[in-house]
Amino acid sequence: MHIISRAGWGARPPEGRDTTTWSRRTHFMGHYSAASATQTPRQIQDYHMRVRGWSDVGYNFLINSITGDIYEGRGWLTIGAHCAGHNTEAIGVCIIGSDKAGRQDVSDAARRAFKWLYEEANDRKGKRLTLLGHRDRGATACPGDEIYSWLKAGLPIVGQPPNPTPKPPPGKPAPGTPIAFPLPAGWYFGPASGPDYSVSGKYERYFRGRTDRAWLKEWATQLARRGWSIGKGKRWLGRYGNDGIYGPEYAALAVAFQGDQGLREDGLIGVNTWNAAFRNPLT
Ligand SMILES: [Zn+2]
Known part of the structure; x- marks a missing residue:
């Protein structure tokens, strides 16, 4: 796994930054963005800088809840703006998307990415960080019930793919009768x-x-x-x-x-x- 750098996702430069040290990092906090899972890190950054007036995107890292892509936010040691009063001790990671009607919104790929980032943080600190959801330190529904219960369970990865069934031999024509795309053009x-x-x-x-x-x-x-x-x-x-x-x-x-x-x-x-x-x- 790898982290898509700020340059990789077209980040605006921060308007300021304060850093901390690994000795002061003690917690690893999960968030969701409470908006569309298709939001890009740049859209979230624009919102945080233009609307909220922050110096940069608030999170230390962001994860695409569908593909599991990991985006660098403020990074490991820059103090974030994701949980008032707890940004020095906590690394804040946002799983982009929201929790709707009890329906799971986070793919296995995104779960693996979050877990990988957590283990990476532990390795860098040389000690295990305490895992939290935003709601543990603030009056918020964040990171949603599904992610929160997953964090509290210690990030179990379910849905490990069983062995795939053998496929028919390649080169044969597509089976069945072709069906035309049913949606309007561009949909x-x-x-x-x-x-x-x-x-x-x-x-x-x-x-x-x-x-x-x-x-x-x-x-x-x-x-x-x-x-x-x-x-x-x-x-x-x-x-x-x-x-x-x-x-x-x-x-x-x-x-x-x-x-x-x-x-x-x-x-x-x-x-x-x-x-x-x-x-x-x-x-
Ligand atoms: Zn949050």
Whole structure:
């Protein structure tokens, strides 16, 4: 694993910074951003600097809750602005996104990233930091119930992928009958927190006579026909199954399939990702 540097995500320079030392670092604190999981670190930084008037993005690190990418915020030893009164002793890490309706919002990749960062901090200090959620030190719902209970349980990683089932031999034509992309041009299957053209299956919107949920299931069913291990307890969509409601599990499946097909790995199911499932030969 690696940390995407500030230059790597196009950070604005800080307007000031105060540093501390590893001897004064004693805690490692989890946050969420309480906004869309598709927010970029730059958008969060802009909000913190322009709206909140802070010198920089408030967190020491940020993690994409879908892909598990880790972004450098203020870094290890610059004092953050993530928990009033506790920024010197606590390293603040934000898992970008929010906790909605009890639905898990954090992928296994993001959990592994958070845990890796925590172990990295412990190594650098040479001693274990105390793990906290923001709500342990402030009147806030942050980091949401799901992340909080996970922190309190000591960061167990569930959903370790079982051995994948053997795939059909490569080179064969795509199985089944090709189905045309059901959404308008430029739209895609993506998070419910996204714009109107990000179709999640959550609201059961109708496209070409069927619900978005039915269409999203159709896409994943096609991947199963292509030999992907899909469904509850399986390699992909293992936690919730092919329920047609876009979340981190569909995003992870889409990223893997896009990587397999040489497509842009954004986890969103647009026309290219759709067509590749129905038209490309097996890989
Ligand atoms: Zn917080």
